[in-house]
Amino acid sequence: MSRREDALQIAHEHGEVLSWIAEMSAMPQSLVWNMCGPLTGTEMGALLIRWRNAGLVKYTKIGSVRWVWCTAFGNRIVGRAPYGDDAPPTEDTWRHVRSVCLVRAAVESMGGEWLSGRYLRWESENRAAAYTAARTVTTHPPAAPSSHSDSAASASDSAVSGGVASGSADSVVTRPVSAARRRHYPDGIAWLGSRAAGATHPWLVRVDGGTSSESDAGLTSLVTTGGTLGAGTTFSVLYAASPAAFTAAEETIAARPDKNLFRLQRLEELEHEGLKWFRSHSTTPGRSPA
Incomplete structure (x- = not known):
């Protein structure tokens, strides 16, 4: 299976949460985890790795919070529009982004x-x-x-x-x-x-x-x-x-x-x-x- 085929399969399986990530620009991993259902930490980690390997998302820790955001490729697959930017929130913006999610x-x-x-x-x-x-x-x-x-x-x-x-x-x-x-x-x-x-x-x-x-x-x-x-x-x-x-x-x-x-x-x-x-x-x- 090609990376694009895997990405399309993932979008079919997890379309709601990936669309949220794209539309909100980024989401705390904890909120993504909740949207994915009752997964263990190991299972959630494996899922994020699969999304990353398919080229859909990136993730990193900002302050005390781990964040997930879509790549430009991911935005084209799951976003409402083909957003070209591919960057996480900053120390100055992550609290605001989290509040908007809530x-x-x-x-x-x-x-x-x-x-x-x-x-x-x-x-x-x-x-x-x-x-x-x-x-x-x-x-x-x-x-x-x-x-x-x-x-x-x-x-x-x-x-x-x-x-x-x-x-x-x-x-x-x-x-x-x-x-x-x-x-x-x-x-x-x-x-x-x-x-x-x-x-x-x-x-x-x-x-x-x-x-x-x-x-x-x-x-x-x-x-x-x-x-x-x-x-x-x-x-x-x-x-x-x-x-x-x-x-x-x-x-x-x-x-x-x-x-x-x-x-x-x-x-x-x-x-x-x-x-x-x-x-x-x-x-x-x-x-x-x-």
Whole structure:
């Protein structure tokens, strides 16, 4: 069997987890392990070696966490798009990437759908010139989940390839953004439920795990970028903030004229729900996501 044939066989056997790795840019090995089911450490190690030998992934330790990411070849096999970059997270970014993984898991645990920020960036930068058509933003979005931990999961991420407009469009808040470097991409777009069941309103998701909140200019740039991601779709913004950033984010959003566009969520509650989702994929005793 050729390496490509083996890679295609592996993609058939482990398509969900490999797609997650590609779309999230990278994942902690512990979360990958949970998605692979009740494997022993030896079995998980052998599986990673098989994936690596097929040319699909690489892995290394960053800080105290072992990370797995797809190669450019792996992205072409299992990714939503043929992402060309092939690099692990850094000491500065790995905590953020992990938080986004957990937020997406929280959304999907409630039956929501998620489209990755990585795909949004790729699609925007590879789309024909028509991509610059402005998108309208509703200032009266549907209710977001409450911040209680039992319902927080539904506020996270979810997978979708295109949205259908929902509700009335109250204002056009963007003009086309001419340069990719000026865009402020969301970490993903979430539908807080299944589109097949009628969840048609998309939320731009921003995950802020830092010690200070996004600046007002940063939020404006995020909304502006949202207006360039596609035409004819209303959207709102779900901002998930860490305890250290929550109060500042609350104050920044409250002072904005478009404050009704935003819903602020406690990041730790979404992460908790996301961990529960990952744990549900494995019954191996004594092991939980790191």
